[in-house]
Amino acid sequence: MQGQRVCGPCKNYRLRLAQRPPRASTLAVLSLFLACAIAGMYLFPLRQIGLGIVLGLEAVALVLALVALRQTERDARLSGQGLAWTGVMTALVIGLFTAVQLISLSRGVL
Numbered sequence: 001m002q003g004q005r006v007c008g009p010c011k012n013y014r015l016r017l018a019q020r021p022p023r024a025s026t027l028a029v030l031s032l033f034l035a036c037a038i039a040g041m042y043l044f045p046l047r048q049i050g051l052g053i054v055l056g057l058e059a060v061a062l063v064l065a066l067v068a069l070r071q072t073e074r075d076a077r078l079s080g081q082g083l084a085w086t087g088v089m090t091a092l093v094i095g096l097f098t099a100v101q102l103i104s105l106s107r108g109v110l
Contacts, residue, residue, distance in 0.1 A: 021079075022076070022077050022078055022079040023077065023078060023079065024078070024079050024080040024083065025068045025071055025072050025078045025079070025080035025083070025084065027064050027065075027067055027068035027071060027084075028065065028068035028069075028072065028080035028081070028083035028084040028087060029080065029083055030064055030068075031061050031062075031064035031065035031068055031083075031084065031087035031088075031091070032061075032065070032083050032084075032086050032087040032090065034057065034060065034061040034064065034087075035058065035061040035062075035065070035087050035090035035091040035094060036090060038054055038057050038058055038061065038094060039090060039094045041054060042094075042097075051098050051101055051102050051105070052102065054094075054098050055095060055098045055099060055102065058091045058094050058095035058098060059091075059095065061087060061090070061091040062087075062088060062091035062092065062095065064087065065084045065085075065087030065088040065091060066084075066088065068080060068083070068084040068087070069081060069084045069085070069088070072084060
């Protein structure tokens with residue numbers, strides 16, 4: 001196997017390992033969950049200080065998603081690029097929305 005002599009059970013073990021489906025990146029799942037959870041926070045009334053916290057948490061979700069993208073590109077045993085990209089886009093959209101609200105609140109528009 002791959003130029004090496006191995007016994008039958010070892011060969012079977014290595015073949016099973018090679019045929020396993022890739023596992024989803026934990027960071028990709030976490031980033032998407034965090035971004036969606038924060039998007040759900042807009043169902044509740046938020047004050048200016050709450051919006052600052054939301055913006056910070058969205059930045060964390062964005063960083064997690066970007067790290068997950070890098071992990072999935074480097075490790076063939078990891079899947080979840082779609083989840084990571086969805087986390088990136090959700091974090092960016094909600095972060096932009098939050099930034100606009102913070103600017104509006106500071107100017108007294110809302």
